[in-house]
Every structure is written in structure tokens, then in C-alpha cells.
Amino acid sequence: MILRIKMFFRKEHSERGAALMIVLSIVTVLSILVMQFFHKAVIERNLANNLRNRFSAELLAESAVNITKLQMTLWAKAKGQLSSMAGGANIPIDVSAPFCSQFPELMSTSLLRMIFSEGGKEAAEKLAAEIKAKKEEERGESGKEEIKIGDVDVGGSLFGIGAFDKEKAEKFLKFEGDFAGVCSDESSKFNINMFASMDPSKPVLSGLNAYDSAKQLLVKILLSRRYRGLFPDGEREASEIVRNIADYVDKNSEINEIGGVTRGNEDSLYTGVKWGYGAKNTKLISLSELNLIAGVDDKWLMPLLADGDAITIYGSDKINVCTASDDIVSALILDYANSSPSIPDIKE
Numbered sequence: 001m002i003l004r005i006k007m008f009f010r011k012e013h014s015e016r017g018a019a020l021m022i023v024l025s026i027v028t029v030l031s032i033l034v035m036q037f038f039h040k041a042v043i044e045r046n047l048a049n050n051l052r053n054r055f056s057a058e059l060l061a062e063s064a065v066n067i068t069k070l071q072m073t074l075w076a077k078a079k080g081q082l083s084s085m086a087g088g089a090n091i092p093i094d095v096s097a098p099f100c101s102q103f104p105e106l107m108s109t110s111l112l113r114m115i116f117s118e119g120g121k122e123a124a125e126k127l128a129a130e131i132k133a134k135k136e137e138e139r140g141e142s143g144k145e146e147i148k149i150g151d152v153d154v155g156g157s158l159f160g161i162g163a164f165d166k167e168k169a170e171k172f173l174k175f176e177g178d179f180a181g182v183c184s185d186e187s188s189k190f191n192i193n194m195f196a197s198m199d200p201s202k203p204v205l206s207g208l209n210a211y212d213s214a215k216q217l218l219v220k221i222l223l224s225r226r227y228r229g230l231f232p233d234g235e236r237e238a239s240e241i242v243r244n245i246a247d248y249v250d251k252n253s254e255i256n257e258i259g260g261v262t263r264g265n266e267d268s269l270y271t272g273v274k275w276g277y278g279a280k281n282t283k284l285i286s287l288s289e290l291n292l293i294a295g296v297d298d299k300w301l302m303p304l305l306a307d308g309d310a311i312t313i314y315g316s317d318k319i320n321v322c323t324a325s326d327d328i329v330s331a332l333i334l335d336y337a338n339s340s341p342s343i344p345d346i347k348e
Contacts, residue, residue, distance in 0.1 A: 056176065056177055057177075060177050060178070060179040061179065063179055064179040064180060064181040065181070067181055068100055068181030068182070068183055071100050071181070072100065072183065075100075100181055100182070100183040101182075101183050101184055101185065101323075108178065108179075108180035108181075109173060109178045109179055109180070110178045110180070112173060113173055113178070184308065184309065185320060185323040186312045186314040186315045187315045187316065187318065187319065187320040187323070188309070188319065188320045188321075188322075188323040188324040188325070188328065189309060189310060189311055189312040189315070189319070189324070189328070190217065190218055190221055190310065190311050190312070190319065190328070191311075191312055191313065191314065191315045191316065191317060192245065192249060192284060192287075192290070192311055192312070192313055193249060193283040193284055193313050193314075194214055194316070194317035195211065195214065195245070195246045195249040195250045196249050196250060196251065196282055196283045197317070198210055198211040198214065198250065198317075199211060200212075200246075200250055200252055200254070200256040200260070200262075201252070201256075201260050201262075203260070207339060208258065208259070208339065209260070210317075211246070211250070211256070212258050212259065212260075213335075213339065214246070214317065215239075215242050215243065215246050215258065216258070216335055216338075216339070217331060217332065217335045218242045218245070218246075218311075219235065219238045219239050219242050220331035220332075220334050220335045221310055221311075221327065221328060221331045222238045222241070222242065222300070222304075223235060223238050224327040224328075224330060224331055225327065225330075226307070226327050227300060227303065227304060227310075227327075230299060230300035230303065231300065239258075240295055241295045241296065243255070243256065243257065244269065244293050244294045244295045244296070245290070245293055245296070247266040247269075247279055248266070248279045248280055248281075248292075248293045248294075249280065249281070249282070249283065249284065250281065251281055251282070252281075253265055253266055253267065253279070253281065254266060255268075255269070266278075266279045267279055269294040270294060275294075277292070280292075283313065284313045285313070286313070287305060287311065287312070287313055309324075309325040309327075309328070310325070310327065310328065319332065
């Protein structure tokens with residue numbers, strides 16, 4: 001009798017233990033499934049948000065480009081009339097440069113939102129006064145007319161936002177995010193692609209040919225006051241980098257030194273596992289391709305590209321000194337002075 005009772009209790013405890021293990025296993029599996037589902041949902045939500053933000057940024061960028069193009073078109077049609085009006089009002093406006101490059105602050109939706117918000121008129125007029133003061137300081141001029149934005153005048157009825165209907169403007173601005181249009185004169189920069197159309201071995205009666213002169217100018221730009229500290233070895237390092245850039249773009253396959261001297265095949269700079277390719281020997285399609293060139297380093301390339309007013313891949317082999325930055329103009333003067341025997345050697 002006692003033996004049967006002991007066996008009964010053993011059987012009951014065994015069944016309870018098995019049931020507990022089954023329940024724990026089910027809970028564990030369900031917990032894992034729930035966590036996996038939650039993790040997957042979070043990932044998909046983040047992917048969806050990233051895709052939405054990407055698409056939104058693309059549309060905002062496209063809108064900025066379209067509005068800037070529209071403004072440039074209107075500016076081209078109106079600049080003759082504006083020139084005479086601005087001259088009579090003694091307002092410092094240069095009609096040779098697009099309006100968007102002279103007053104980039106006015107190509108921003110954040111400014112438009114501020115103008116059409118409560119109290120926006122006063123804030124916008126304050127900004128307009130700051131813009132005018134900045135332009136006068138740059139040009140050393142003093143305008144007599146007050147610049148207003150709001151009702152709106154900019155220099156006595158030249159550029160009005162008052163022409164916009166407030167209700168329509170608010171409807172237009174009813175979207176998330178902001179964009180700002182920025183334009184610049186590409187002919188005011190050094191065109192890297194000019195090396196593709198130049199002959200490194202072209203003979204000249206005296207001095208340097210156009211190919212070597214362009215390289216010397218680019219060296220001067222890289223060693224300008226703004227970027228000089230980025231090249232520890234100074235002119236030697238900058239000259240080697242410029243030589244590699246020119247060789248990568250020009251049509252021949254030789255390493256070209258100053259004076260028409262060649263030194264082996266330019267593809268020898270791109271041997272080994274790190275490279276796996278040779279010189280392009282044609283025009284670049286993006287400034288980011290400069291990263292493919294031997295000797296090019298982000299430590300100086302990123303600041304150069306961030307400033308955006310030194311080099312380009314568009315335009316011709318000429319530089320518009322009227323719209324070029326101070327560093328470009330300084331480099332042009334130094335290059336001309338150093339290449340002219342009649343002018344004493346000068347340094348910046």
C-alpha cells in the first residue's frame with residue numbers, strides 16, 4: 001500500500017514537471033517570435049522613414065533648382081531696367097552677376113515663411129537692412145534709399161515680395177522642410193577639365209606653354225592663404241599633386257613635368273592592389289573623381305570643395321576675374337608676376 005502511494009506521487013510530480021517545461025518552452029518561443037517581429041517592425045519603420053526623408057530631400061532640392069532657374073530667367077529679362085533704376089537710386093546692385101548670387105538670403109523658403117508670419121515684416125526689413133549694409137561694406141558705397149521687404153520694396157520698388165498674395169504664398173509654403181537656392185559663376189573658378197584639351201608637349205618660343213601655365217596657376221591657388229596650411233611640404237607637395245591631376249585628365253599617357261619633360265608612363269602611379277585602374281585621360285564628370293587621383297587627400301580636398309569657389313569641372317579655360325574670389329585673383333596676379341621677366345619676383 002505504501003509502495004503504491006509513493007509511485008502515485010512520483011508519477012504526479014513527473015507530469016507536473018513535464019507540463020512546466022512545456023509551458024516554459026512555449027513562452028520562450030513566443031518571446032523570441034515577438035522580439036523578432038518587433039525588431040523587424042522597427043527596421044522596416046526606419047527604412048520607410050529614411051526613404052520618405054530621401055524622397056522629400058530630393059523634391060526640395062529639385063524645387064530649389066527650379067526656383068533659382070526661374071529667378072535667373074526673370075533676372076536676365078529685367079536687369080536692364082533694374083540697372084538704370086538702381087543707378088538713379090544709388091543702390092549697390094551689380095547687374096552683371098545674378099540676383100541669387102548677390103542676395104542669396106532672399107532665395108530661402110525659411111525667409112519667406114518669416115515674412116508671411118506674424119511680425120514677419122519687421123524681421124524681414126531688419127534682414128534687408130543687414131543685406132544692404134553688407135553689400136555697401138563690400139563695395140564701399142553708401143546707398144540713400146532704404147531697403148524694405150514686406151509691403152515690399154528692396155531699394156525703392158526694385159524687388160518686391162509684396163507682389164505675392166499672402167494667402168497664395170502661405171498655400172505655396174505649406175510643406176515640411178525648407179530649401180535655399182544658391183547660384184555661383186562657374187567661370188570664376190579654375191576648370192580642372194581644361195587639361196583635357198591642352199597639349200603638354202606643345203612648343204613655345206619662350207616661357208611656359210598653356211598646359212604648364214595652367215598647372216602653375218593651380219599650384220598658386222592651392223597655396224593661397226586659405227589653403228596653404230593644408231600642404232606641409234609647401235610648393236613641392238602641391239606641384240606633385242597638380243602634376244598628377246593634370247596627367248590624370250590630359251590625353252597623353254606620360255608623366256609630364258614642367259618644361260615639356262616626360263618621366264615614364266602615368267599609369268605607373270596606379271599599380272598595386274590599392275588602385276587597380278589607370279589614368280582616365282579625359283574630362284572628369286564629377287569633382288568627386290579627384291579622390292581617384294594619386295596624391296589627392298581628403299585633408300585638403302574636402303575644405304577646397306566645401307568652400308566651393310576655387311575649382312570646377314565646367315566652363316572654359318578662362319577665369320572671370322570680375323566674379324572670382326580674392327584667393328583666385330591673388331593667385332592670378334602672383335602667377336602673372338612670376339611668369340613675367342619684366343616684373344620683380346613677388347610673393348603673397
